Amino acid sequence: MKEYIYVGSNELLDLVKKIPKGQVVFDGASVAKWINETDQELNADDEIIATFVVNTFGQLVIADRQSEHVVCAGGENVLSAGEITFHVGKNSVVVTEITNQSTGYCPDIVSWDAAEAALNLAGLKHPEGFTRKFVFRKCEKCGELNIVKEAWYVCVFCDTDLPGEWNIS
Incomplete structure (x- = not known):
């Protein structure tokens, strides 16, 4: 796992x-x-x-x-x-x-x-x-962590599209 x-x-x-x-x-x-x-x-x-x-x-x-x-x-x-x-x-x-x-x-x-x-x-x-x-994604542009709400995969900090796959490590 x-x-x-x-x-x-x-x-x-x-x-x-x-x-x-x-x-x-x-x-x-x-x-x-x-x-x-x-x-x-x-x-x-x-x-x-x-x-x-x-x-x-x-x-x-x-x-x-x-x-x-x-x-x-x-x-x-x-x-x-x-x-x-x-x-x-x-x-x-x-x-x-x-x-x-x-x-x-x-x-x-x-x-x-x-x-x-x-x-x-x-x-x-x-x-x-x-x-x-809870769906978490890291913005690949600004590096901030985001919680995706209502399938809106857009960074709340810099308005960049977030990846569809989990990417936090």
Whole structure:
């Protein structure tokens, strides 16, 4: 599977030295344990949104939603990254939403394969794909990262056409 390198700011990368990396998810019980140990609060629907990465060992790793993906990953490359929503029931933990929203790694939508494999490894029920997909492209003229919206492949910084294929590395 494709590995994604961190492409964000050095300032955020420096946080890796100060903040512990995320928690590996082995099963639903480890999600519940993480919620309790980190004083996370479920919303009115008994859900919690977290930052996630899939590490290069294929494991799901989670951290507080306000944390940076690069910190969650301990500064390492990832196979996928984004946000994940868990519904926590009395006897179960289920993934209800998952995205590839990470401007630090800008994973392609094909990183779903790694996310799905990690969720399956942890035995978590989940959607059949990213519930919201983010399309990232790097402008070949000005070098800025872009999120493509509504299939409009034009750089918001310099108005140059963006490539159709994922090109961030």
